[in-house]
Amino acid sequence: MADLSIDFAGIKSPNPFWLASAPPTNTGDQVMRAFDAGWGGAVWKTLGNPIVNVSSRFGGIDYGNTRMMGLNNIELITDRPLEVNLREIREVKRRYPNHAVITSLMVETKEEWKEIIQRAEEAGSDGHELNFGCPHGMCERGMGSAVSSEPKVLREIASWAVEFATKPVIVKLSPNVTDIVEPGEAVLESKAHGISLINTIKSIMGIDLDRMVPLPRVGDASTNGGYCGPAVKPVALHMVGELTRHPYIAKLPISGIGGISNWRDAAEFIALGCTSVQVCTAVMHYGYRIVEDMIEGLNDFLDSKGMKSVLELRGRAAPQYKNWGELDLGYRVVADISTDKCIGCQLCYVACMDGAHQCIHLPGRTEEQARKAGHTHIPKLIPDRAVTAKGGTPGARVPFVDEEECIGCNLCQLVCPVSGCITMKEVASDKPHETWDDRVQRGADFVPGGLHVTEMERAKRNG
Amino acid sequence: MTHHSPHIPDVEGDRLEVLYEDKKPPYEGAEAIAEANRCLYCVDAPCIKACPTAIDIPTFIRKIGTGNVKGAARTILTQNLLGKSCGQVCPVEVLCAGACVYNDWNRDPIKIGRLQRYAVETALAEDPQLFKPKAPTGKRVALVGAGPASIAAAGWLALEGHEVAIYEKKLLPGGLNTLGIAPYKMKVEEALTEITWVLSLGNVELYQGVEIVPVSGSPEEVSVATLLQQYDAVLLGLGLGPDSRLKIPGEDGGGVVGATHLIERLKADPTLRFKGVDRAIIVGGGNTAVDVAHELALLGIDATMVYRGGDHELSAYEHELASGRVDGMKVLCERSPVAVLRDNIGKVTGVRVIRTEDKKPVPGTEEDLRADLVVVAVGQSRATEVARSFPGVELDTRGRVIVDPKTHRTGNPKVWSAGDCVNGGKEVVNAVAEAKIAVTSMHAFLMGAEMGAEKGVGA
Ligand SMILES: Cc1cc2nc3c(=O)[nH]c(=O)nc-3n(C[C@H](O)[C@H](O)[C@H](O)COP(=O)(O)OP(=O)(O)OC[C@H]3O[C@@H](n4cnc5c(N)ncnc54)[C@H](O)[C@@H]3O)c2cc1C
Ligand SMILES: Cc1cc2nc3c(=O)[nH]c(=O)nc-3n(C[C@H](O)[C@H](O)[C@H](O)COP(=O)(O)O)c2cc1C
Ligand code: SF4
Ligand code: SF4
Ligand code: SF4
Numbered sequence: 001m002a003d004l005s006i007d008f009a010g011i012k013s014p015n016p017f018w019l020a021s022a023p024p025t026n027t028g029d030q031v032m033r034a035f036d037a038g039w040g041g042a043v044w045k046t047l048g049n050p051i052v053n054v055s056s057r058f059g060g061i062d063y064g065n066t067r068m069m070g071l072n073n074i075e076l077i078t079d080r081p082l083e084v085n086l087r088e089i090r091e092v093k094r095r096y097p098n099h100a101v102i103t104s105l106m107v108e109t110k111e112e113w114k115e116i117i118q119r120a121e122e123a124g125s126d127g128h129e130l131n132f133g134c135p136h137g138m139c140e141r142g143m144g145s146a147v148s149s150e151p152k153v154l155r156e157i158a159s160w161a162v163e164f165a166t167k168p169v170i171v172k173l174s175p176n177v178t179d180i181v182e183p184g185e186a187v188l189e190s191k192a193h194g195i196s197l198i199n200t201i202k203s204i205m206g207i208d209l210d211r212m213v214p215l216p217r218v219g220d221a222s223t224n225g226g227y228c229g230p231a232v233k234p235v236a237l238h239m240v241g242e243l244t245r246h247p248y249i250a251k252l253p254i255s256g257i258g259g260i261s262n263w264r265d266a267a268e269f270i271a272l273g274c275t276s277v278q279v280c281t282a283v284m285h286y287g288y289r290i291v292e293d294m295i296e297g298l299n300d301f302l303d304s305k306g307m308k309s310v311l312e313l314r315g316r317a318a319p320q321y322k323n324w325g326e327l328d329l330g331y332r333v334v335a336d337i338s339t340d341k342c343i344g345c346q347l348c349y350v351a352c353m354d355g356a357h358q359c360i361h362l363p364g365r366t367e368e369q370a371r372k373a374g375h376t377h378i379p380k381l382i383p384d385r386a387v388t389a390k391g392g393t394p395g396a397r398v399p400f401v402d403e404e405e406c407i408g409c410n411l412c413q414l415v416c417p418v419s420g421c422i423t424m425k426e427v428a429s430d431k432p433h434e435t436w437d438d439r440v441q442r443g444a445d446f447v448p449g450g451l452h453v454t455e456m457e458r459a460k461r462n463g
Numbered sequence: 464m465t466h467h468s469p470h471i472p473d474v475e476g477d478r479l480e481v482l483y484e485d486k487k488p489p490y491e492g493a494e495a496i497a498e499a500n501r502c503l504y505c506v507d508a509p510c511i512k513a514c515p516t517a518i519d520i521p522t523f524i525r526k527i528g529t530g531n532v533k534g535a536a537r538t539i540l541t542q543n544l545l546g547k548s549c550g551q552v553c554p555v556e557v558l559c560a561g562a563c564v565y566n567d568w569n570r571d572p573i574k575i576g577r578l579q580r581y582a583v584e585t586a587l588a589e590d591p592q593l594f595k596p597k598a599p600t601g602k603r604v605a606l607v608g609a610g611p612a613s614i615a616a617a618g619w620l621a622l623e624g625h626e627v628a629i630y631e632k633k634l635l636p637g638g639l640n641t642l643g644i645a646p647y648k649m650k651v652e653e654a655l656t657e658i659t660w661v662l663s664l665g666n667v668e669l670y671q672g673v674e675i676v677p678v679s680g681s682p683e684e685v686s687v688a689t690l691l692q693q694y695d696a697v698l699l700g701l702g703l704g705p706d707s708r709l710k711i712p713g714e715d716g717g718g719v720v721g722a723t724h725l726i727e728r729l730k731a732d733p734t735l736r737f738k739g740v741d742r743a744i745i746v747g748g749g750n751t752a753v754d755v756a757h758e759l760a761l762l763g764i765d766a767t768m769v770y771r772g773g774d775h776e777l778s779a780y781e782h783e784l785a786s787g788r789v790d791g792m793k794v795l796c797e798r799s800p801v802a803v804l805r806d807n808i809g810k811v812t813g814v815r816v817i818r819t820e821d822k823k824p825v826p827g828t829e830e831d832l833r834a835d836l837v838v839v840a841v842g843q844s845r846a847t848e849v850a851r852s853f854p855g856v857e858l859d860t861r862g863r864v865i866v867d868p869k870t871h872r873t874g875n876p877k878v879w880s881a882g883d884c885v886n887g888g889k890e891v892v893n894a895v896a897e898a899k900i901a902v903t904s905m906h907a908f909l910m911g912a913e914m915g916a917e918k919g920v921g922a
Contacts, residue, residue, distance in 0.1 A: 065501075262529035262531075263529060263531060264529060264530055286504055287506065289522070290525075292522065293522070293525060293526050293529055293531055293534060296526075296531060296533075296534040296537070297526070297529055297530070297531035297534055300531065300533050300534065341491070341493065390488065390491070390494075391494065417497075418493045419492070419493040419496055419497075420492060420493050421493065
């Protein structure tokens with residue numbers, strides 16, 4: 001059993017799994033039920049001056065049979081009186097002294113920040129998360145994501161918070177910026193103690209085509225909301241990666257948020273450099289109970305890798321996140337179809353034909369048929385292998401990858417419905433290990449066959 | 464006394480069992496994940512309520528989906544230590560999968576049994592040490608019979624740190640789970656592999672070929688008194704007795720055989736062959752009758768079930784009947800056997816039956832059916848006589864051991880009982896569920912007694 005406990009800028013938590021500031025952390029009752037289920041910490045639903053909410057509030061996007069691949073909301077911060085929230089925070093901390101309770105805060109003026117931080121600390125908060133991320137409603141009032149996109153404002157407000165707080169201050173960033181490093185550096189300058197990201201992404205969920213109103217609908221209109229859930233995980237990972245490879249920002253503890261639904265997602269964020277992770281949508285979908293699998297799965301994973309604590313996993317993958325120019329141009333993989341697993345659906349074939357390099361062939365065709373179908377390179381031998389997989393289509397053939405022509409793009413592997421059927425096999429390459437940056441260095445960053453003006457310009461430069 | 468623990472002998476030879484293919488073959492990883500992702504992860508899930516051992520099905524299936532297969536196995540095995548067997552042999556159609564929300568929605572229910580088998584097999588292949596036993600308690604428990612009830616109990620007791628001894632009169636452990644399950648569901652070796660794993664969980668001794676008897680007269684027998692004297696607690700997992708008989712003329716002699724006896728030979732006896740058997744008549748209308756008829760039909764034998772009630776009165780599961788019929792087995796209802804017919808050298812030639820109405824014979828309606836083999840599948844007798852020798856243990860009028868259903872404790876405070884000998888004959892999963900109740904109560908007794916003793920010393 002690995003040690004899952006963490007210390008996030010001084011905030012101690014029995015495990016890295018925190019609930020994100022959102023409906024699952026609306027009330028003390030909920031947070032206590034979540035702690036009972038196994039969550040290590042909770043970022044309370046954002047506190048501030050009371051607001052009013054609309055009905056309805058959420059929109060979902062399905063993919064095939066999968067419900068809520070993405071979720072969007074136009075909800076604001078807490079709609080409960082501040083005093084009620086603070087009383088409940090006090091009660092939760094009294095009953096669960098070893099769990100992390102972090103107060104998410106959003107107010108406007110310096111005086112307001114001072115008062116809310118003091119009152120949150122009096123209630124027993126272990127730390128504060130400054131909500132500079134909410135992309136709807138609040139930003140139009142100069143709060144939330146409006147702050148993330150103004151590094152100067154962010155730095156100023158965050159340094160007030162650092163000044164007033166005795167507990168650690170985490171700044172929660174919005175993904176609705178061009179370059180996440182800018183607000184990241186502003187956090188650094190503010191002397192805040194940690195960063196969490198991402199908050200939700202600006203979005204419109206769809207259109208009600210009968211009423212001609214975007215979704216989610218409030219009466220006869222709608223507005224842009226914040227997008228989250230499994231679909232946003234890649235966006236979140238990228239932004240985390242941008243910060244954890246920054247030489248200075250990387251020194252701050254980071255709480256990863258966005259699309260985390262299971263232990264594997266969590267392990268990925270931690271491997272990219274996060275100290276804790278936060279979850280909202282997956283809990284809104286399935287409930288607090290998902291944490292059992294997260295704890296158990298992470299534990300077993302760490303054991304299987306011989307890691308004694310979750311800290312050993314942190315940042316393991318970060319150094320391998322590089323710029324395109326640093327990638328090895330000599331490295332080569334080709335698709336390899338398992339003849340035992342293929343069920344003969346030919347989805348890889350069509351994907352390669354129309355979306356890649358026309359190097360997957362259907363056995364049993366004459367050369368003429370193959371040319372007519374659109375192949376320009378015909379391998380000498382296309383083995384005619386019958387599908388043998390249990391549950392495979394009788395009579396179907398296993399498609400054939402022409403390894404000479406395969407560019408190793410992964411597409412066929414991505415569309416194949418049978419997991420583990422197509423693997424990308426590393427092959428010896430005739431090219432040396434060389435990156436584009438290497439080529440720039442030795443002046444070989446030029447590929448012939450382009451525009452005349454470019455070639456002329458180059459010839460002139462080279463004398 | 465033959466002492467084989469924990470080694471279990473290999474089953475040898477060309478047993479007919481090996482000819483059968485799994486009707487529900489093990490999932491490949493990709494298949495399992497695809498199926499797992501179909502599960503809705505219901506709350507207050509009907510499938511859990513339909514499982515006698517209350518396995519948290521949505522949780523274990525979700526864990527398969529997230530790649531946490533070990534966790535899935537833990538979820539299963541904590542509730543049901545024989546989760547692998549149950550995944551293969553449970554009549555899921557009338558249990559968990561029959562209750563899945565997908566049914567009423569006219570979609571295929573989740574293949575819970577196959578996912579369960581996948582999770583346990585995969586996880587144990589990777590890491591058999593999924594559970595660690597607690598420190599030894601110094602308490603000793605004897606289990607009578609090595610059927611699913613006792614095997615499950617043995618594992619759970621061993622994990623609690625108790626010392627366990629199992630006494631089994633046969634040479635192979637596992638009871639009907641090893642020797643009675645239709646070979647297209649599970650084979651002998653698979654049952655034995657699971658038992659070997661359970662026995663490895665802690666301090667468990669298995670005595671094979673040793674019968675517990677009222678008064679011991681040979682080295683292969685241990686008396687009830689010895690058992691009560693040497694152990695702190697006893698579990699009776701006696702199962703059922705030999706096949707009942709028809710009591711009709713011509714029944715005695717070759718060519719007429721009891722159903723469970725025949726299945727046991729089909730699974731474990733390399734000498735069994737069906738030479739010259741083209742037609743078989745199986746008397747009975749329950750699941751055992753269907754199993755035999757189905758097994759024989761799959762060997763190419765013309766197998767007909769003969770049942771005295773009407774079609775709708777057959778007690779066998781509909782899904783088993785349907786599946787057997789697909790494989791060629793026939794069912795003849797409203798017929799009752801009156802005599803087994805034999806030729807002049809005594810070879811079985813058929814069965815004389817009489818038509819029935821409301822299960823009563825209609826005079827003058829006899830007819831002769833041809834057959835080379837007659838299998839009697841009209842129930843099993845009791846094996847509970849020995850239970851009476853435990854002071855305080857009582858049987859009901861149908862020969863079942865009487866227990867308190869909340870604890871599965873008998874009238875003797877040191878004796879518990881579970882499985883077919885208590886419920887009169889249900890499924891493996893019921894035996895496991897009852898064993899779990901018995902173990903919980905037994906463990907409390909064993910630990911409580913200890914604490915009491917300490918208190919006594921201290922006072
Ligand atoms: C033909 C057939 C097919 C079946 N198919 C299925 C199926 O597909 N799925 C399913 O879930 N269930 C099935 N069952 C039912 C299932 O096998 C039983 O419910 C289950 O095995 C009961 O377990 P048990 O431990 O109570 O008894 P048993 O499995 O009967 O085991 C009792 C053991 O105790 C031993 N024993 C008895 N008395 C003594 C003694 N005095 N001393 C020492 N040892 C003793 C016996 O030899 C036996 O090994 C089937 C049953 C039959 C007959
Ligand atoms: C309904 C809803 C309400 C939210 N409210 C808040 C909030 O009050 N404060 C905040 O910082 N983030 C809020 N969020 C954003 C989440 O905390 C989280 O950053 C985001 O949902 C991404 O994580 P996920 O993909 O796990 O949902 C809200 C999200 C949702 C869906
Ligand atoms: S989820 Fe609950 S609060 Fe939301 S619309 Fe449904 S019933 Fe109302
Ligand atoms: S997509 Fe996969 S399963 Fe389908 S034909 Fe290609 S390799 Fe076979
Ligand atoms: S009822 Fe069916 S869908 Fe729902 S949890 Fe159980 S197996 Fe899954």
